[in-house]
Structure formats: structure tokens, C-alpha cells
Amino acid sequence: MSYSDAHIWGIIALLGVGTFLIRFSFLGLVGNRELPEWLLRHLRYTAVAILPAMVAPLILWPEANDGDPDPARLAAAAVTIGVGLFLKNPILGIVAGFATFMGLGALL
Amino acid sequence: MTQAISPRQAFWNGARDAAPFTIVVVPFAVLFGVVGTEAGLNLAQVMGFSIGVIAGASQFAALQLMSDNAPTLIVVASALAVNLRMAMYSAALSPHLGPASLGARALVAYMNVDQTYALSVQRYEDAPPLSTRAKVAFFFGTSLPIVPLWYAGTLVGALAGTAIPASWGLDFVVPLTFLAIIAPALRTRAHVGAALASVVAALLLAWVPWNLGLLAAGVTGMIVGAEIERRTTPPGTAPRRPA
Numbered sequence: 001m002s003y004s005d006a007h008i009w010g011i012i013a014l015l016g017v018g019t020f021l022i023r024f025s026f027l028g029l030v031g032n033r034e035l036p037e038w039l040l041r042h043l044r045y046t047a048v049a050i051l052p053a054m055v056a057p058l059i060l061w062p063e064a065n066d067g068d069p070d071p072a073r074l075a076a077a078a079v080t081i082g083v084g085l086f087l088k089n090p091i092l093g094i095v096a097g098f099a100t101f102m103g104l105g106a107l108l
Numbered sequence: 109m110t111q112a113i114s115p116r117q118a119f120w121n122g123a124r125d126a127a128p129f130t131i132v133v134v135p136f137a138v139l140f141g142v143v144g145t146e147a148g149l150n151l152a153q154v155m156g157f158s159i160g161v162i163a164g165a166s167q168f169a170a171l172q173l174m175s176d177n178a179p180t181l182i183v184v185a186s187a188l189a190v191n192l193r194m195a196m197y198s199a200a201l202s203p204h205l206g207p208a209s210l211g212a213r214a215l216v217a218y219m220n221v222d223q224t225y226a227l228s229v230q231r232y233e234d235a236p237p238l239s240t241r242a243k244v245a246f247f248f249g250t251s252l253p254i255v256p257l258w259y260a261g262t263l264v265g266a267l268a269g270t271a272i273p274a275s276w277g278l279d280f281v282v283p284l285t286f287l288a289i290i291a292p293a294l295r296t297r298a299h300v301g302a303a304l305a306s307v308v309a310a311l312l313l314a315w316v317p318w319n320l321g322l323l324a325a326g327v328t329g330m331i332v333g334a335e336i337e338r339r340t341t342p343p344g345t346a347p348r349r350p351a
Contacts, residue, residue, distance in 0.1 A: 001147060001148045001174045001175055001177055002177050003174065003177070005150075005153075007180070008149065008153050008174070009153070009156065010180065011170065011174065011180055011183055011184060012153065012156045012157055012160050013160070014180075014184045015157075015160070015166070015170060015184055015187050015188065016156075016160030016161050018184065018188045018191075019161050019162075019163055019166065019191050019194070020217060020218060022188065022191050022192060022194045022195050022198070023194045023195075023197070023198055023218065023220040024198065024213070024214060024217035025195050025198045025199075026195065026199040026201070026202040027198050027201055027202050027205060027206075027213045027214075027216060027217050027220070028210075028214075028217070029202065034199070035195075035196070035199045038334070040196060040199075041334040041337055041338060042330045042331070042333075042334045043192055043193055043195060043196045044193070044196070044298075044333070044334070044337070045298065045299065045302040045329060045330045045333030045334060045337075046189060046190065046192040046193045046326070046330060047165060047190060047193055047289070047290075047293060048290060048293050048299045048302045048303045048306075048329065048333065049302045049303070049305075049306045049325075049326045049327070049328070049329025049330045049332075049333060050169070050186060050190050050306070050322075050326040050329070051165060051169070051190065051289060051290050052286075052290055052303040052304075052306045052307045052310070052329065053306040053307065053309065053310035053321075053322050053325035053326050053329065054169060054172060054173075054186070054310070054322060055283045055286040055287055055290070056306075056307040056310045056311055057310060057311065057314050058172070058282075058283040059283055059287075060311065061314075062280075063176075064279070064280070073280065073283075076280070076284060077283070077284070077287055080284045080287040080288050080291070081287050081290075081291045082291075083288075083291075084287065084288050084289075084290070084291025084292050085291045085292070085294065088292040089292075090132065090136075090285075090288035090289055090291075090292060091131075091132065091135045091136075091288070093284070093287070093288035093291060094139070094281065094284050094285055094288045097284040097288070098280070098281060098284060101277070101280055101284075102277075105277070
């Protein structure tokens with residue numbers, strides 16, 4: 001990354017303050033306010049909506065491979081998803097995926 | 109007549125309930141420390157993330173976008189979008205902790221993460237009921253094994269990271285981390301639909317400058333997920349809180 005130190009600290013500060021304000025939002029308001037149902041419905045899907053959008057190009061068009069699909073990365077991704085889906089264990093998913101990536105990388 | 113649960117008891121009950129989650133929290137913290145250092149952050153900056161933000165997925169998201177030298181606004185907006193679900197946590201805690209002091213609520217907000225929130229709301233809705241002070245104490249109890257270990261794990265990872273050569277290809281761990289977080293979260297058709305819509309939109313919008321396609325894809329995924337839920341959930345049976 002090519003940001004200055006001050007720039008990086010600025011990002012950390014903005015993220016820290018922003019995240020705190022999100023967490024404090026309803027706790028900060030005294031009284032019991034209910035969120036409207038339509039808003040809750042959208043908030044439930046924030047994590048499963050943002051993270052896949054971020055990860056898809058990284059898996060399909062990895063910069064380290066000049067933006068071309070790489071069999072080792074695709075296989076590793078499939079293994080991580082499989083382990084995550086069936087064993088519900090994220091750490092195991094990362095370990096299995098990375099082992100696949102390293103193993104195929106050594107073979108191919 | 110059962111005796112009321114004291115704040116002290118509630119605190120230790122919370123700590124006990126949260127203890128198993130250290131198995132998940134510590135490796136993620138170590139991993140963030142390692143990849144943060146590998147990506148070029150110094151020790152203080154890596155720790156700044158884990159102490160100032162305490163939100164794994166969004167920390168990894170920021171790190172990934174910073175590795176791509178994305179504009180500040182995109183880094184911050186995307187990482188905050190990952191944390192938006194926490195507004196829901198805040199709303200779920202507020203009926204229980206609203207009567208607590210402002211200082212206590214601010215401290216709860218700082219440590220309001222997936223595990224502390226889920227364990228606390230679960231306990232608050234269980235019998236026997238807790239006083240407001242005991243509820244606050246329970247929440248702090250759940251934070252005891254989680255938050256300090258998040259800092260400590262990051263520190264260990266950051267120190268180890270400086271010893272790991274860049275040639276190990278550890279940058280690929282970040283996308284794998286996202287996949288590992290997403291996959292177990294695909295519990296319903298709505299979650300799967302949201303994720304698929306977001307992937308398709310992200311690939312179609314990859315040409316949009318400054319990573320703005322990412323935000324558009326995220327919003328698309330949220331709308332698709334919410335719409336599938338609305339159509340597949342009979343009115344009046346919507347879940348009261350996120351599972």
C-alpha cells in the first residue's frame with residue numbers, strides 16, 4: 001500500500017469513530033425505540049452482501065496472476081466455501097483452503 | 109422464592125458463556141496481526157485497528173482495499189458497511205440497557221461485537237430475569253474473554269508477521285478469510301440470494317472507477333436478500349432479531 005502514515009491513521013480513526021457510532025446508535029438514545037421492519041430486513045444482509053462483492057474479483061481475477069483466473073486459487077476458494085458450509089468452522093475453512101492453495105501451487 | 113442474581117454473579121456467568129468463543133476469536137486476531145503486518149502496516153497501526161475498531165470482518169475489508177490503494181472514502185464506506193449490522197445489535201440491546209448510565213452504555217457500545225451481543229440478548233430474554241445492573245455486568249462478563257484476547261492475538265500475529273517472508277503468498281489468506289466468514293452465514297435462501305446477487309453485480313460493475321461498484325454490489329445484495337425474505341416469510345412471523 002502507498003498511503004502515508006498519517007493517512008493510515010486517518011483511516012483507522014474514521015473507521016473507529018464510525019464503527020463506535022453504529023454500535024452506540026440505539027444504545028445512545030434513551031428509551032426503547034424499535035427499528036422499522038423493512039430496515040431490519042435490509043440490515044440482516046449487510047455482511048453477506050458486502051463481503052462476497054469484495055471477494056469475487058479477488059478470487060476470479062487475482063492481481064498476483066496478472067488478473068487471469070488461477071486454478072490453485074479457484075480450488076482453494078472452493079475448499080474454503082465447502083468446509084465453511086458443511087462444517088460451519090471458519091478457521092478450519094481458512095486452513096484447508098490455504099493448504100489447497102499451497103499444495104496446488106507447489107504442484108502446478 | 110429464588111434469590112436475585114447479583115451483578116457479580118452475572119459478570120462471571122457472562123464470562124463463562126463467552127469462554128468457548130475464544131477458540132474462534134484468537135486465531136482471527138492472530139491472522140489479522142499477521143496479514144496486517146505483511147500488507148505494510150506497522151505494529152502501532154495494526155494494534156490501532158484492533159483496539160480502535162474491534163470488528164474482524166471490517167478490519168480485513170479495510171486491509172484488502174488499502175492493499176489495492178483504494179480511495180479513503182471507499183475504504184471507510186465499505187468497511188463501515190460491513191459493520192452496519194451492529195446498528196441492529198444496538199437496537200436489540202437498548203430496551204435492556206437503556207436505563208443504565210451513559211458511560212456504561214458507551215462502554216457496552218465499544219465492545220458490542222457479534223459474540224457479546226448474541227450471548228447477552230439470549231441471556232436477557234431467558235429466566236430468571238436480571239436487574240439492569242446485572243444485565244450490564246453480564247455484558248461486561250461476555251467481553252472479558254473476547255476483547256482482551258482480540259488485542260493480545262493481534263499483537264502476537266503482528267510480531268510473528270514481521271518474521272514471515274512475503275513470498276509465502278499470505279495475501280491470499282484475506283479473500284479466504286472472507287469466504288470462511290460468508291459460507292457458514294449462508295443459512296437461508298435469502299442469505300444465499302444476497303451473496304449471489306452481490307457477486308454477479310460486483311463482477312459486472314468491476315469496471316466502475318474507485319471501487320464504487322463494490323458499494324453498488326453491496327446495496328444490490330442487501331435489497332435482494334431483504335426482498336427474498338419478504339416474499340418467503342409469512343407476514344407477522346418475521347424474526348425479531350438476527351439469528
